[in-house]
Amino acid sequence: MGTTASQLGKDLLSEYQELTFLTKQEILLAHKRFTELLTKDEKDLPNVRVPMEKILTLPELKSNPFRTRICQVFSTSIVKDGSLTFEDFLDLLSAFSDSATLEIKSHYAFRIFDFDDDGTLDCGDLEKLVNCLTGETEDTRLTPEEMRQLIHNILDESDIDKDGTVNLSEFQHVISRSPDFVSSFKIVL
Amino acid sequence: NFGGGVQSYFLLLRFLVLLNLVSFLLIAGFVVIPSIVLRAVHSSPANHTGPEECMKYDPNPQGLVAFYNYVLDFLSGMGFMEYSYLFYGYYSNTLVGDRNFSYNIPLAYLFTVVFYFAFCLICIMAMGTAARIAVATGGSAAGNYSMIVFTGWDYGCLGDRATKLKQKNIHYRLQVDLEEQLMKERAASLTLSQKVVLYTLRIFLGFVALGLIGAACFSIFEATVFSQGILGLILEYLPSIVITAGNFLVPLLCEQIALVERYRPSTTVILALLSVFLRLVSLGVLLFTLWGQIKCQVDLEKCDLCQYNHEEYPCWETRVGQEMYKLTLFDLIVTIGALVLVEFPRMLVDNWSNKVARWVGRQEFVVSANVLNLVDGQTVVWTGALFCPLLPLINTAKFVILFYCKKVTLFANCRPALKTFRSTTSNFFFLMVLLFGWAMATLVMIYSVAIHPSMGCGPFRFFPYMWAIVPMSFYRLSEVTQDFLFFVGSQAFSVPLFALS
Helix, strand or coil: CCCCCCCCCHHHHHHHHHHCCCCHHHHHHHHHHHHHCCCCCHHHCCCCCECHHHHCCCHHHHCCCCHHHHHHHHCCCCCCCCCECHHHHHHHHHHCCCCCCHHHHHHHHHHHHCCCCCCCECHHHHHHHHHHHHCCCHHHCCCHHHHHHHHHHHHHHHCCCCCCCECHHHHHHHHHCCCCHHHHCCCCC | CCCHHHHHHHHHHHHHHHHHHHHHHHHHHHHHHHHHHHHHHCCCCCCCCCCHHHHCCCCCCCCCCCHHHHHHHHHHCCHHHCCCCCCHHHCCCCEEECCCCEEEHHHHHHHHHHHHHHHHHHHHHHHHHHCCCCCCCCCCCCCHHHHHHHHCCCCCCCCHHHHHHHHHHHHHHHHHHHHHHHHHHHHHCCCHHHHHHHHHHHHHHHHHHHHHHHHHHHHHHHHHHHHHHCCCHHHHCHHHHHHHHHHHHHHHHHHHHHHHHCCCHHHHHHHHHHHHHHHHHHHHHHHHHHHHHHCCCCCHHHHCCCCCCCCCCCCHHHHHHHHHHHHHHHHHHHHHHHHHHHHHHHHHHHHHCHHHHHHHCCCECCHHHHHHHHHHHHHHHHHHCCCCCCHHHHHHHHHHHHHHHHHHHHHHCCECCCCCCCHHHHHHHHHHHHHHHHHHHHHHHHHHHHCCCCCCCCCCCCCCCHHHHHHHHHHHCCHHHHHHHHHHHCHHHHHHHHHHC
């Protein structure tokens, strides 16, 4: 079931509450912000898909260096263009909410960092990840030697089975040692 | 978003502001206000005994005073400021006596100062146990790089500016850690002869650093002796200037030396922390020379009459208070001056051209140096509290100004601190240093209480030493109170109390 009616039905609301980690207020706020992104005609259609460019106008995502990847990961679109329906949007907020568990967050973090969607983090993924973290412009990137050294160190530390890539369980192993991952992996409207 | 080190700096600053404010209210309530009331009421002074020569003290300026003299006097604490509530010399030794109510000003003065010290100690202890700022620290912990890369981003970061700042932060952290690692690998791969050369170089530079510190101490000594003889504002400020210059230059030189020696960044932080030793030592040297002059170590016959150098120091407590006052004021002026003259131009240069900025290097908020400045200033205030009762108030104002200045500097100019800081251990270290400064100030206070007060001024005019007021006041109490206090102090009472607690 989907909805884009201006009002969210009571049973839909409780269904969403059960399926996600969000509270009732958060779902209502999400609904409000989502409908603001729609054009007048779209407001009455069910299951509207909002293109990625519009989603990225939200201030919470606008300056996030991972915004494109986030949209792509949560998008259920067949053409993989990063567009989100309201339910995709709720999924996104649920994964980034206060009450989501460590496993959920680390699972989605892994998928976000996996730029080529092959299920593991290899050197190319890690390089793109580091570039996102330090900034995309020329003078904010690490030098090639530094990058090489850094990727070497990361694989040294996290690649337990020594296959040259970081898979999900190795990733979750690193994450579990960080005390504030859960509080930093948070987006609140 | 600048890191835990900066946060702990501002926390310490806030704590010190509160401490100074409360101490000032304490002193005001028990000493300053009764003195003001006393002046209004005009009670009769106590009996005078003692050689006439020693009691001559006339601080008020003679004749017409030019306008600029007021400015000079404000900066040096002399002239119109000398004989005022600011300094020890103004407080009278009278015992306000009324039919029903009596207030012993000298006793209040002494007890307030002693209580002030005890209160500060309690506050520091409380702060030490209460403040546990657990911050994720840098340093070469295992799994560090993966942690930074996988968990380093804060998804709650809103806005372009905050994002760029965070990105810069991460960039520098990675760079620093990678650099440290490279240096460690390089150091581990040195051949034996290279190691020998490196160690001899280090020892030599260590001697150079010691020599610099010794030279600084000697010049402070000379400056203090020199300035006491001749008047003039620059010479008045000479000890403060030399101390501040020393405090700036020696750590700077040590830093350059450390760069030459290719130390790891964490070692340079320790070196910066070692400069606290220099600061407190320089303060100690100043006080030592001052007292040497007062007690005539050089010219013994000057002290025969009054047991202190009454010709040059008719009111020596005020003199010491003035030196502390000048140190505090000068520190504030230099900080504001550095802010305006050094940091703002750097910011302007940064905005103009990136190339020049990279050559000069963007401003960095070095937490350790700033915290040590705070501790130093606070130690000066503690030392001077006995001689300049309004000093805590001045210090409160100074720290408030400092707070806002540093905040402006931080947000407008600085890049995030390059050297990630081990917050938890350094917090402990800073409190230790504060405690050390407090201990030094307590020693100074005990020494002052034990030597002969000036006879021309102040509440302890006619006592052989300041502490003598306590037995004297004790015997003025009624018989019943005396007996009670004797009982409390005696063994019959205190031993069971001890055993019970």
